[in-house]
Amino acid sequence: MEIGKLIKELRTKKGITQEELAHQTEVSTRTIQRIENGDVDPRAYTLQMIAKALEVDYSMFVETSSEESTAVQEVNDNNWIALLHLSSIIPLVFPSILIWNAKKNVVNGMHKHYKEVMSLQLMVLGVTLGCLWVYWKTNIIMPLVGVLLANALFAIFRALNTFSDKEKAMVNDNNS
Template identity: 55%
Template sequence: MKTGQLIKELRLKKGITQEDLAAKTDISVRTIQRIESGEVDPRAYTLQSIAAALDVAYEVLIYSTSEGNAIQEKESSRWLPILHLSGLLLLIFPPILVWIWKRDEVPGIRRHAVEVLNFQLSMSLYFLVFVIAFSPPLLLLIFLFSQVMIILNSVKVTSGQPYKYPLSIRFLKQEMVVQNAYE
């Protein structure tokens, strides 16, 4: 698949217009039209801006062939479950470190990281409330619940199924997460 076609496909999947993409990237609408139609080949800086706006790794646009897509899928299938499993320790830092380390290489990792971090923060808050209330049975219950949900969602992510973390409070929203260095 050509780069322009891939950009158009990714943009449509996100449900954004060419005008929205232009506003997010500071690239003219006409330039985006010309890229998507294949009239021009975008420069590296332009591709970086578009990749950041579409929330995909820059390499996805560079390797817009079937070989490049296979590389990205392999990276995703390896690192997304690791990101989810890193929450088993009930610590906030392992998921953050995995996300920061792989954010430019694994498409969609930001969305997964936000979900994992929201779940971790929620479980930490519940854990703290139950410690203050001195309720050992509830402490054990919330600990077991979090471990089971993390393992189940890791398995779902590995097999490409949708996942959900119940009881998560939305501390972080997708828009609030720090953008890639390309922006």
């Protein structure tokens, strides 16, 4: 639950108005409104004052904000992993190496996905070279086009699958 919604819920359960909460916490009513609407993230001192006024433990707000930041971090990690998979649309290893090198120590699961992308790219590169040889000998381009198209579709599928796996995990976490 977002901090603002939690504060609003606790305030209404306690039966006090935004003005009364603002007076008790020594912040403006507008600040309380903006916090409850999610327009601003309150500072730690403000959260301590709100917790004191609402007679709740300050850690309740800290735990909520850390859960939200963890969810945001998972989405960001997921975006980088999807970008890694999309980098294999063209059978060039260099973009994948750049993405992996930049995020290998930051994104959870990046190494595992990097191995998948690199093995796919090396396989596609080998098959592409074989198709180029066929094209050179027979002047038939269809196998080469087919391999490149299949690689692009598979890369897009893996990127989309990465998104859907994370979304399912997030939905399961929210339901439990």
